[in-house]
Amino acid sequence: MEYQGNILKMRSELADTVQYYFRIGDQEVPMNELIGMQIRMQFDGQINCISCGKRTKTSFSQGFCYSCLQTAPEASETVMRPELSKSHLGIARDMEWAKEHDLIDHIVYLAVSSELKVGVTRHHQVPTRWIDQGASFAIRVAQTPNRHIAGVMEVFLKKYFTDKTNWRDMLKNNVAEHFNLPEEKEKLLSLLPSELRQYRSANNDVVSLNYPVLEYPMKLNSLSFDKQSVIEGELKGIKGQYLILDQDRVLNIRKHNGYFLRLTTHS
Structure with a gap:
């Protein structure tokens, strides 16, 4: 089979084993079906901005041209730093966008994943955000009415918890399994001032995430289409937004948002 088009990060669905769909042009490739098969991806140099669609020589911040990096609401610094959101004050790059996001x-x-981390996501991005990060277990701690409050809470908690995922350990499946998440949630909540503790989530379910991987890499060789135009080999698995190939090679799909690829598969 052959597919071609500009790519976006893989769509995922929570199931007994996470299901992945590679978005190429107007098609979605069911990637779980390709695990154990040979795949070939070819990049001919075309990159299109995922916001405005125009061709760009360089992709910024996972898919934007330079102009959209400066102006598009989805490229705002509040995406990475939610505490900086001022939408609740009526200040944003695009208030209509902000009302929905x-x-x-x-x-x-x-x-x-490799350790215990705190994070923030929009309510409709659960469990997608956890899957994209390659988390093995997750629990809701709080639910806030806007992004700013969630960001303030995260900043406060970063004094006690990391907010980063060690992608190398995550891909090696070095999972810290000794944490009791309901207990950790209570510890976390006890650290919060009362004005933030009021947003605690009543949902104490621990979500377990299992990824479609035949073999995890021992060492990591990170691949990029910026360095080679053709990447091919046996697909060993998928975790987070990474394709795991034979010979301990890994490819971050999200990093290549907007790249025009040709994907061919064969057994």
């Missing part, structure tokens, strides 16, 4: 309920969560 910032001025909605947000989830503050604890997730376990």
Whole structure:
């Protein structure tokens, strides 16, 4: 089979084993079906901005041209630093966009991959955000009415928890399994001032995430289409937004948002 088009990060669905769909042009390739097969991806140099669609020589911040990096609401610094959101004050790059993305309920969560981390995501991005990070377990801690409050809570908690995922350990499946997430949630909540503790989530379910991987890499060789135009080999698995190939090679799909690829598969 052959597919071609500009790519976006893989869509995922929570199931007994996470299901992945590679978005190439107007098609979605069911990637779980390709695990154990040979795949070939070819990049001919075309990159299109994922916001305005125009061709760009360089992709900024996972898919934007330079102009959109400066102006597009989805490229705002508040995406990475939610505490900086001022949408609740009527200040944003695009208030209509902010009403749908910032001025909605947000989830503050604890997730376990290589270690315990705290994070923030829009309520409708659960469990997608956890899957994209390659988390093995996650629990909701709080639900806030906007992005700013969730960001303030995250900043406060970063004094006690990391907010980063060690992608190398995550891909090696070095999972810190000794954490009791309901207990950690209570510890976390006890650290919060009362004005933030009021947003605690009543949902104490621990979500377990299992990824479609035949073999995890022992060492990591990170691949990029900026360095080679053709990447091919046996697909060993998928975790987070990474394709795991034979010979301990890994490819971050999200990093290449907007790249025009040709994907061919064969057994």
